[in-house]
Amino acid sequence: MKDNKMKIEQRLQNMKKFYIKAGEMIDKLPDAIPEKTRTLLKDTILGDKDLKNLMEGIDSHRPPRIFLIGRTGVGKSSLINALCGSYVANVSDTRSCTENAKIFECKDKDRVLMEILDTRGIAESESLDNTITAEEMLINQINEFSPDVAILMLNCTHRDDVNSDVQFLKKVTKTYSEINKLKLPVVVVVNKCDEMAPTRYKNPVEYPEIKVNKINEVVQYYKGIIMKNGLKIDNIIAVSSLIDWQTPDGMEIDVENIDNLPQYDIDNLQIAFDGRYRIEELLDILEEAILDFEAQMGLRMASRLNEVVDRLAKHLIKIFSGISATVALTPIPVSDIYILLIIQSVLVSLIASLSGRDISLETSKEFIFSMGGIAGAGYVFRLVAQQATKFLNAVWPGSGSAVSSAIAASGTLAIGKAAIAYYLDDKTMDEAKRKFEEAKKENQET
Template sequence: MNKCADINERLQKMKNFYLKLDEMMDKLPESIPADTKKMIKDKILGDKELKELMEGIDKNRPPRIFLVGRTGAGKSSLVNALCGGYVAEVGDVRSCTEGTKIYNCTDNGRTLMEILDTRGIAESEALNEKSAENTLINEINEFSPDVAMLVLNCTHRDDVDKDALFMKDIAAQYKKINNVRLPIIVAVNKCDEMSPTRFKTANEYPQNKIDKIEEAVKYFKGIIVNNGLKIDDIIGISALIDWQTKDGVEVDPENIKNLPKHDIEDLEMAFDGRYNIDELLQMLDKAMVDTEAQMGLRMAFRLEELVRRLSNHITNIFAGIAATVAITPIPIADIYVLVVLQGILVSLIASLSGRDISLETAIEFIFSLGGVAGAGQIFRFIAQQTAKLLNGLFPGAGSAVSSTVAFAGTESIGKTAIAYYIDGKDIKAAQKMFKKMQKDNKKK
């Protein structure tokens, strides 16, 4: 799970670039009017969502999840499936009572998620004793979960009503003590065991298997709702993963504990049968109220999605700024402003890919999309090649660029930069993509 360190570095690079934008705008040539510079700075640095995302890069914490489910529901497997590695046993940091255990999901020493596992306590007769129930409630309060997850077995329909009532009682007491509702997600696990059972790879599930999974989820949902338990969402999943040692020896789950510690810590996936785990993470994210926990979840498990969200958001911001700049017909000389603006956009997107590129390099990338070769003296080149630039980047614009053309052109450049820097497409594929978008823009 080394991708976490990589993405953190990429996000930090983007934040550093973002923090330097104010200074960068001030250093732009005087040919760009001061009020235009100020407008651009205010639009970028004043964007609330972008500001929150930038702050969230540093202000985040591991989400805390309260896990409830019967023995055999696959709670430990689900922990591993969420973390993308074998952590449920080696990550055991402490035991609370006989019925609970806390796991830390870690990557290179960084805690990604904390899980309070009841270890089948829902079926324990001890809960008939008020003292045992109070002890559990106290431990839940001390843990202070961001969300609770009730794990059910897709192929076992007995005692679901008891599990729902147990969760309902816990949620009611939590709200009474903390004066806040505990969000609850229901994960119907082991969907891979639904017939036809020979299909274990998620993208190979036949429609009749998917239909049976959906029917089971609907059945469980009915029981849960009819027992008065309020939930945030419910989903059918599979946490199926087969494990092997680094030297390729496959190990049955029940025998993993017999391996040397270093083998356990280095276990790799021999088979990935996970189903709907990304969708489950989305539900957990949506159910959480604490923004720092949300960002922690996104940075730990939804990293590429976070990068794409940031990339698309800043593209929309810059396209909007371009339209504002061009709210009235732009004199040819003012194309300079748009190209500089688009260069900053490309630099931001490149920073998210882990690359540090100069504004000059970013503008050369833009020129290459329109079929214009890069230049050493970039700003002088813009002035000299304005007509060619207009034809390459703003087709049909004539001697002035409308706000619609400026928006569409900047949006196309942003999307192409995402394809090149984030998705790893080569320059020829990026050029082809850009030209297609420009052709489509002409038709609008």
């Protein structure tokens, strides 16, 4: 099975290499594959906009720069950990601008996940001297930092007077736009939803309706203040950043005591309880709000590497299912059995490459055959049965091909899901077979 220590970045690099060589690989397909099919494969895979953007982003991503503003105790560090899905907010401050603002590099070992300018709300700031006001000082710091997005953090259970912070942020965004000729996106995060009554419900899936309604009321309250003050925001969302941590040996630890642990334990902290609420939605909002493509990709690489791989694999399945459906529309019975097998083999090879494995088309074929029974006999018989539907064309032109196309697409979809289970989710071959059968059954019912 795949090496669990393989870095996902390396998997993506392997995928990029495979993608770059895809044209050459298609050109070297067996002569039995028609030129029209080769062209379809190449144009569909290499010409896919989303896939191309993702591949470009692998090489040209950078850590997003996030400007955080919020009062003390609002949960900035917990939000950082929640976004990253790991304990990274215990980083030391790498460089300072001036008093009251610090720039942090949040890291996972040597990899920089994101850069964060942590500031205090304007109501809590003080000027350095009589020559510069607190507002001017912070605006200078923010312009020097050049953030990709600003996050205004508010507390779900303490409705502090945030008018001054909203007014300050309004001034910052205006000044930033004037100086840099760029819009500074603003996302408002209402944190600590878990502390909303009834407080005994910490697991988001168990939030009762009364708790959700209260959370929504707070969001509307803050939204009214923001609108009244004329601050333009990209979105506002209520979240919980609650995560309880445990050491590698299973001992739960209070956040306040984490810094006292041995460094090994800190570096390998695990999630004991995940009380995060709507963090995935927040990531989507931030990704949409950030205007710089490299920073967008950096956010994906920082906080959702596994999701990037999963999304990419599912996107490949969608592409190849469509290609299979198109190929199966040919009116000549049995002619496309081999072509479909090759198409599905390419799909399996690409999915396998995401796990860090560089497998051949022959190995991919063996995987496909294993889904159908001993020596692949069952799978081949099903393909032949699929082709038999084309004989319906003799009685009702077009009917047989339509049935065959649907079967080809659903079969490729099932093969792709089985490949994800085996190569990416580290399932056994028997478990992958069950996934294959489940996917086929789902396709038959839809």
